[in-house]
Amino acid sequence: MSQPTEQSPERSSGRAVPTSADVARLAGVSRATVSYVLNNTSAVRISEPTRQRVREAAEELGYVPHAAARSLRAGHSRMVLIPSSHVPVGPLYSRFFNDFQWALRRLDYTVVQYGSVGLEAEEAARAWAELRPVAVVSLGEVELTGQGVEILKRSGARAVITLGTQRVEGTHALVMDQGRVGEVATEHLLETGRRRIGVVVPEEPGLGMFSGPRLDGARRAAERAGATVVPLPLRYEEESADALAARWRELGLDGVFAYNDEYAMLLMRSLQDAGISVPDETAVVGADDLLLGRLLRPRLSTVRIDMVLGRELAELVDHAVRETDAPPVSRDLLDSRIVRRESS
């Protein structure tokens, strides 16, 4: 016989946490029957009166099944773990993310975000693996190494999906081709006759995943047309923008793609304060089509990004989980197009 364990049997509400055994006792049936009733097991037939008694007992005790015990027994969970980002996100992404979670829940998955700020890639992967998720969907802001993927798969994860700007070995890579954003913006500037094009590169950490590819895309477009691209490091602060505006004329740029609408607004304001006329002297293009881009004058031209539907991605996750053998897919999720207003 073992001794009573060290845990306190009482809880704040005064009673111990009810288990299925408690429900069984109260209903005068076995734990097996409780399980059958509460899970609507179709393989077994339980009489209606018994079902009633069990349900009432569960209700009375405030019984909630213990997910850990269940998944331990089952040998798997239906948890989808999403390493959560530390970057404040815009309304676009936010909407997508909600749809995604909602769709996953409809497919009967438990969606959990795991905040991993300040953890090393491998360390983080181990922490996630402890929860034995059936799938991990990394939304790109968190590092995920081949090593980390291996840890997750060894621990039973049936699918690892990265939604980012580049592929990671062993994962389903959903590519958000940020390069297209820079390409579309630059093509537009070229069409309006600009030849020396600045590309704002935010200095804030955590944005490199987006800004790098956007710059590359701009370079590609410019190269095709024999135009020039100049990277412009910028912090999201007035001082930084003012400093950039102060040396604008010596840069000799006639167009600028400003990473996104917020940086574009910031820069445009500084340019105007420095006496540089937009769009006559320099055209400005942002990205994300935020409402605020319409508030400043001239109204900001922008690249509108249409993201994949959350539901689509959820179905892809579901598919990846069920067909572990299927080869990793690699799809592009973005569609970008220019919205021309007055700043270009």
Next chain:
Amino acid sequence: MSQPTEQSPERSSGRAVPTSADVARLAGVSRATVSYVLNNTSAVRISEPTRQRVREAAEELGYVPHAAARSLRAGHSRMVLIPSSHVPVGPLYSRFFNDFQWALRRLDYTVVQYGSVGLEAEEAARAWAELRPVAVVSLGEVELTGQGVEILKRSGARAVITLGTQRVEGTHALVMDQGRVGEVATEHLLETGRRRIGVVVPEEPGLGMFSGPRLDGARRAAERAGATVVPLPLRYEEESADALAARWRELGLDGVFAYNDEYAMLLMRSLQDAGISVPDETAVVGADDLLLGRLLRPRLSTVRIDMVLGRELAELVDHAVRETDAPPVSRDLLDSRIVRRESS
């Protein structure tokens, strides 16, 4: 003897998921010893050579402990569950939230966000309770009823903390006194001689938790001074702002507190387009001190909100978990002050 279970023993990597038994076998020791070594159990002394062998075996197999099994055995988890919001958040909140999570992890908690979009309050509480979190910290955007709190506590949650605008029975209520924001803004407008004050109330759902108290605070301040407050419903769209601006003169307002900087910018632009001069004819005050408030002209006056440190809140959670008996605290977490610029 029971039959082999229904679960597949193989995983995608080809091998089965390693358990502590596998580690024990490879190291040539018992499972108990593995547990002692891997958890650095101080009550037992294991020889250094044995420790080595165990650690190497664990490393080689890529062993990661099974959190569910562990907490099942332990009778409790160290999971802090945070129902995640569906509202896009600003940089201020985002920073606080990261700090908070980081601090909790330092205190050895596992922080997990649970997306509950589209779930009823009680339904959501049950879903959370299945994970048997030791604490639930609701950041205000999600509904949490007394009923829900009861479910959580019955399921073993030692602390339920709400960080919101109003108290919920049975919880530690960390109050973010949004009323102060409206009060501070309105007091400022009164000091500059304004007497008929509009208060923007966003029509977007999910913002009621903030906008209601802010309006109430404005009313309190106005009442003390014998001034008038007029609520102004507004959608975050240009058309809505234009419509409001079109009937501005008949409203006869000489000051407006616009909920936050974004709504303030939106409204100010429409006012200017309608030929109403800011601040001469109408003063405008926002809130949140966003950078974008400095981009439009005149520069936007705002209410700067200082939020509690994430670390403080984490310590409070830890305390609540350890001292279940302690009475629910109720603290104010915000400090608001006016930042006067040119729009007022």
Next chain:
DNA sequence: TTGAAAGCGATACCAT
């Protein structure tokens, strides 16, 4: 210093 074994809660066989 190490091992054997009980048991956390839920489930799904098999037998009744």
Next chain:
DNA sequence: ATGGTATCGCTTTCAA
């Protein structure tokens, strides 16, 4: 139609 029971992975007591 129900009940008994072995089992999932891990920790910890007790015995050796």
